[in-house]
Amino acid sequence: MMDKVDWSEWYDLTRAKSPSRLLVEALSYVKDTGKVIDIGGGALKDTRYLLQKGFDVTVIDNSPLLEKEASAINNERLHPFVISFEDFHFPINDYVLASAMQCLSYCEPAHFSRVIIDIKSSLKEGGIFCGQIYDEYDQNSKSLHKTYKTADEIREYLKDMELILFKEEETEEGRTKHWRIYNFIARKK
Ligand SMILES: C[S@@+](CC[C@H](N)C(=O)[O-])C[C@H]1O[C@@H](n2cnc3c(N)ncnc32)[C@H](O)[C@@H]1O
Secondary structure, three states, rough: OOOOOHHHHHHHHHHOOOOOOOHHHHHHHOOOOOOEEEEEEOOOOHHHHHHHHHOOOEEEEOOOOHHHHHHHHOOOOOOEOOOOOOOOOOOOOEEEEEOOOOOOOOOOOOHHHHHHHHHHHHHHEEEEEEEEEEOOOOOOOOOOOOOOOOHHHHHHOOOOOEEEEEEEEEEHHHHEEEEEEEEEEEOOO
């Protein structure tokens, strides 16, 4: 599934930004170097940080813009794939970290549960899953999100993991969008 949404404005805004705070916090729980995956990596601000930290980074994103973003980074530890998380064949027991920043709510609802299972299976024992999911807070907000989950639903998805952090946050973009977002960090048992 190739994304038809034009993310170029978002990419220009985020390319040079600092890495996601949640990812930085999650990394403090990752004790090994090794393979990590940046899911829905966008303009690669988090991927760059992970490469700097010495990880071998797979990044998946279904925007064709990924190719250009990745080719601007000359690093043999970077493995980019223009593919949706619904279609990606996640390996089993491979990553020490799976990071899904501001992207899981773009998942097709019919595939959401299976994608979460695939992400969890792709982690090694002790591996860290961090990410964010939106709650449907403002019914009037115009959004590209496809999947919303309540706090209880997210806790249910993560119940086979050790939940290290679960934080609710109100977020606004301009005056028109007002959402509640759930941030989580969980460790595979
Ligand atoms: C809001 S941006 C976040 C990008 C990046 N994680 C960040 O924090 O800057 C959402 C990203 O998810 C990607 N995306 C949306 N739906 C996707 C899907 N089904 N599979 C893979 N990537 C997807 C978009 O192309 C976009 O790069």
